[in-house]
Amino acid sequence: MLPREIIKKIRRIQIHTTHIVDELLAGQWDSAFRGSGVEFEEVRPYQFGDDVRTIDWNVTARTGHPFVKLFREEREMAVMLLVDQSASQGIGSHWQTKREQVAELSATLAFSAIKGNDRVGLTLFTDGVEKFVPPRKGARHVLRLIRELLYCDPVGAGTSLSKALDHLNRTMSRRTVVFVISDFQDAGYERALKAARGKHDIIPVVVADRRELTMPNVGLVRLRDAETGQTVTLDTFSRANRRAYEQQARRCMEQRDALFRRLSLDPIHVYTGEDFVEPLRRFFHRRENRR
Template identity: 70%
Template structure:
């Protein structure tokens, strides 16, 4: 039985994200992603400026006038959400945790997909595959996606991106738009990412919290790695210690972004306490321009 407060949260997210998708994101989502192919629709008389490669020579020869073929894009795609539920997703030093941000983000993407008649699949992972929901369409299906994003209680603590990408390769029969949503606190997944991107259109979405990059001056602070349990003491009154913490965090982030750059991937960066709509719209617009 799902607790009442969780049901209320699901309902709030449904109302907010369906509104965002209908009014701000769905059109740009449609423009950003291509269908699987094209289907012949009809022929019409040639007009100045038409691509001569589209001329239907059989109809042209039969009528004595040039005609061109028109094609309709086959729109239905599958949007697959690969969502990190590792223990580090519980961090949140604003009014929301990373997991709550991910739930709203995932719901917005799911509503945008079904608004364009696409299917949505969901895989939740930690250092193992926690749950996999096959692709379906419809608002009832999106409600299930939201519920799992909020309510699924993972067994694992760590992060294994290679494993979820291998699972994707084994289970997804057709090319998908894959939103890989994680804080990417993992390593050694470059090869798995290379293999997966050959078949799928993979978009990394990096979720972070400000305190992962900067610490307040509050004296001695005990930091616990939620995934490994490792404990570290830091004297935050020391400017050098705070600066070293920031440098190390930024170095790891730069290494991750360099990997995406080498693989020609465009990551989306979102942060707790901030609006995720603008980064999504900017990404969709850039994809549309490249098309």
Template identity: 70%
Template sequence: MIPRETLRKIRRIQIRTSHKVDELLAGNWHSAFKGRGIEFEEVRPYQIGDDVRAIDWNVTARSGEPFIKLFREERELSVQLLVDLSGSQNLGTTSQTKRELVAELGAMLAMSAIKNNDKVGLTLFTDGIEKAIPARKGSRHVLRLIRELLYCDPIGTGTDVKQALEHVNRVSKRRTVVFLISDFQDSQYESALKVARRRHDIIPVVIADPREHKMPNVGLVRLQDEETGEVITLDTASRKNRHRYAELYRQQTEARDNLFRRLQLTPIHLETGCDIVEPLRKYFHQRESRS
């Protein structure tokens, strides 16, 4: 049985995010994603003016006459939230942790999908797959997703984006809109991302905290890596150390964003303590304009 305090917290985040969905996102959801999924329907003889790229070469070879494939638009989307719960998500130097931001974001996306009669599922990962909930519809299902986003106690602490993408590729047989939500403190996932991009509509959502790119001058501090447990002592009074810290972050983010550009993926960047609605609305409008 779910404790009352847990239920109250779930309801609070549902009410808070539901208002934002109604006001800003729901109207743009389907127009941003419609037409992204298509299903094969039938073949018919080629007619002048048809797109030659739609020719079914197997049927054409057997019949001796050109035939093309016909597709129909899927009116119902399948959405998958692929969410990083590694140790680094516990960082929070503003009014919320990265994990709390992820929970609010996940709730907004799930409710946007449900309000547009789409299915939504959830896969939580660290350096392993922590939990996988199949895509379904309904408000009760959304409440379950919010509960897992808030209270799932992961076993792992590291980040393995590659394994998470490979999991989605295995279990999602139809084309899926995948929100890959992570701080991307990982490497060696480019090949898996390439495969996933061909099969699915991948939307990277980059989660960050202000202190990750700018270290304040607060003297000697002890820092612990939440994913590896390693502890170091850093003199933040040193301008050289602060510059090196910022430069390392810049190099990591530049490598990540260059990868997204090569694969023609447009990420959404969100930061703790900041409004998340405007970046989402801007992204949805951009997709609607492109489509």
């Protein structure tokens, strides 16, 4: 049985995200995402201007008159949420941690998907795959996904985007819309991301805390890496130390964004303690315009 605190969190997220989907994102999901294929629907007599490549030669031969095939787009699609559960997700310098932001964001995407009559699944990962829930429909299924997000007790602490993406390619045979939700504090995942990009519709969602880009002047501090457990003592009085930290943080961010550009990926950037609805709306709008 779930603890009462988790049940209250699930209910709060359900109410909040359902409101966002109904009031703010209504219609944008359907406009931004369409099915990945077409299905034959019927034939009709050829009309001037029709593409000759759509002529159904079998029907034409039987009737003695030209007929063309009509197709309709497959609207239903599968959506997979690849959600980072590594130790760095517990960081948050505002009223909200990355993990809390990720839970609400993931729930919003999941409710948007089922409102569009799509199936949605979940993969939780750290330095390995922690949980895999295949895509299905229905509000009860989304509530299960939220429960898994909130109740997850990860075995690993690190981050391996490569393992998560490799698992995606093994388990999802058909083309899938994949939201990779992470702070992307990892390296060596370019090959796996490129392979997934060739098979699926990959959308990186970068969840960050703005404090990660700066080092405050607070004197001598002892820092601990949440994922590796390594500690270091740093003199933040030193302007050179602060500058070196900030340059390294920005270098990592620039390398990540350069990789996204090389692979023609359109990322969504969200920050703890800030509204994620506007970044989502801008993304949906950009995607709709490209279509």
